[in-house]
Amino acid sequence: MPEITHSAAAMISGMEPHLRAGRFVFVSVNGEQDASDLQHAAIATFREEEGLSLILPFDVAADAGFDTTQPMACITLNVYSALSGVGLTAAVSGALGASDIPCNIVAAYHHDHVFVPWDAKDRALTALQTLQSSAKS
Known part of the structure; x- marks a missing residue:
């Protein structure tokens, strides 16, 4: 089992957003x-x-x-975040909100999955990659 990440900085810098195939x-x-x-x-x-x-x-x-009429794309955050971790959801929704992109976040056992409007998927992926890069600095 990969290491579970607890801190906001580690979760954000390690999130590796990936666009899942399909609507x-x-x-x-x-x-x-x-x-x-x-x-x-x-x-x-x-x-x-x-x-x-x-x-x-x-x-x-x-x-x-x-x-x-509201198809969604799914962006998986490929970090093993702790269910008790604090800050990842807020950072992700904040970054997307700043780009005027609505999101629905589903936390599963291994990863968080961010659903965004289909037409905004590329902008959302870019916003999340930018967020991850800024956390690595």
């Missing part, structure tokens, strides 16, 4: 049948009071009849 859509389903039919294709899920939120590949969402 994704956030959706919500209420029925158990709908959920079981789609869960296998989801790259992430979260159960909320209003239903099951899923992040689906664009084509899966479109084929299931979901609204696909």
